[in-house]
Amino acid sequence: MYQIGEFSKLGRVSVKALRYYDEIGLLAPAEVDQWTGYRYYSTEQLYQLHEIVALRQMGFSIEQIAAIVSGAGDTSLVEARLATLETEQRTVSDQLFRVRHYLRLKKEGYEMEYKVVVKEIPSCTVFSSRQKVADYTEMLSLIPAVGAKVAADNPQVSCCVPEYCCNVCHDTEYQDTNMDIEICQAVTTPGEPGDGYEFKTLPAVTVASVLHRGPYDGLGAAYAFAIDWVQTNGYQVAGDWREAFIDGIWNKDSEAEWLTELQLPITK
């Protein structure tokens, strides 16, 4: 019989952990002195502890270990652990990509103006108007015009809250002149198509998102950053880019306060 301190050294497990295992019923001592409360362990417990430690080293939770050591023979928990480990491996790998990319740019002296977030954009109903525009100035003038026309034709249509107003860019690479864009505005219910616009459903996508602050002539740098990020982090661009308008001329006087979100659909 060992005292808890000796037993803890034998099994390379802390005294605190042993008391915890006792408390939750995972590993009770062979004997507990009824008067002093002292725990006494035998080598039978050492054998059990060895198994517990082995399972802990595989990363099982205590609850899972309790299930495994009691109802042995079922591999489902182990298979679940395998699946969990595989996703953990992907997560760590993704994070490594990001951190290394960040450090590389920092080392090159780049000031990290842009940060990339991967997010899910749910599917949504929009009215849209696809047009060729000469530049961003022309585009900006079109948005309220389209909105006004739709509102006039479809008085029952209301915009989503919070708003989601974006361009879907149909050009195959970034350009800021003669662009093939589709102005979209998310609405709560579809309406009837009209002159120069229609209602459609934008698909749900996973995007790499970059926020750009300032006037639109800086969007090129943001795009370049986003595309580089997507490639060096092991993703591929998988769909038409979107530019979501958050702040702009309609609510901010100073161009420096304009806020636009680039959304590049991606897959691994």
Next chain:
Amino acid sequence: MYQIGEFSKLGRVSVKALRYYDEIGLLAPAEVDQWTGYRYYSTEQLYQLHEIVALRQMGFSIEQIAAIVSGAGDTSLVEARLATLETEQRTVSDQLFRVRHYLRLKKEGYEMEYKVVVKEIPSCTVFSSRQKVADYTEMLSLIPAVGAKVAADNPQVSCCVPEYCCNVCHDTEYQDTNMDIEICQAVTTPGEPGDGYEFKTLPAVTVASVLHRGPYDGLGAAYAFAIDWVQTNGYQVAGDWREAFIDGIWNKDSEAEWLTELQLPITK
């Protein structure tokens, strides 16, 4: 200005998380209504939140993020994160090896009698006696003899608590006859060498440990298991094997209760 619900949808962050970020001072709303307590966020906060989410997706803790967004420009936290990620990657990889090894054996119908634990054995002072023995029976008779001789010659020498009594096996592969073994017993202080024994220091080692229950003729299977485990888990054997005696003929009548620990020193 957005209410917390809208803002939470814009940033794809839960309301709970936003309130938490406010509470700990990481991201305060632009305005809080003094009477209702309602939080109102502006797009400036959206920009900050985007950065926070990007850093979270790199796996930084909230505390680290607070440090990064306040005192920007220092890469030490990012380098620390890189180091942490690299060890996490190794941990996950190790666990994957173990779980896959386990599942493979299970699928082959093997009953998992042995579990492997990787543990550190600290350096310790021992008296030792290296001998050629014909078999385990002969070895068993030698241990008490050596112990008695040392105790007689060195009355001030006392054994460690808990005990650590082991064979260091100098054979290059497992054999149960004509073995070249070194009987060792950990003591608290070194003594004077004597006839057929000496005092020495066993090095600290990292070992793969397997517990074997039962008589010594089953040790071969335990060795085979341990060696297979070491190889399929990407380790190499790096030193002389040890057999640590926990329970045996000296305290258990039934051979089935004997307990022996195989310790194979390993490196990655």
Next chain:
DNA sequence: GTTTGACTCTCCCCTAACGGGAGGCCGCAA
């Protein structure tokens, strides 16, 4: 004017697997 339903607030308890420490008991050695 009232009601309703969605939204928000604060406050409190919960997580996993122990670690740290306080305050007190037990047994042994000087």
Next chain:
DNA sequence: TTGCGGCCTCCCGTTAGGGGAGAGTCAAAC
């Protein structure tokens, strides 16, 4: 008798919020 090391229980702390209770707020609908 005193000290010391080991052990006990009890309580609080850790992360990054999640869940829910109970109450207040807001805007639209009736």
